[in-house]
Amino acid sequence: MKASDNIDAREIRKKLGMNQSQFWSRLGVTQSGGSRYESGRNMPKPVQALLRLVHVEQIDISKIRREDMEVIEYLRATDPDAFKRLKKEARAHRKAG
Known part of the structure; x- marks a missing residue:
């Protein structure tokens, strides 16, 4: 993922029709942590990568070994x-x- 890639987590979540708990729990992030990211707090690169894999690429990370x-x-x-x-x-x- 390039540093210039901007991920709008809130937009992705809303397009998927998920609430914050549903959306963020699939990444191992608490609802309150996800809320902070959606409000503009810097999202760590590993979280960005997981978000892209799980919610953009639709990869079931539970199957990766x-x-x-x-x-x-x-x-x-x-x-x-x-x-x-x-x-x-x-x-x-x-x-x-």
Whole structure:
């Protein structure tokens, strides 16, 4: 995620039709913490990344395992061309489905 990316959590939450508790609990953030982010408090980059994964990309993070991340990092480090190709193919598959 680029530093220039601005995420409007309130707008995303409202588009999804969720209350603050529903929206923020899926990220492991309390309702009061989420409210502060929606009111303009700086949101930490890990929270921004989770918000994008869960509520924008619609990824069920409960299904991601440490082993999956280890495989991804290994492939990225040892065969970056294959990693890029597979990433591109996965995006195309997701858009087609």
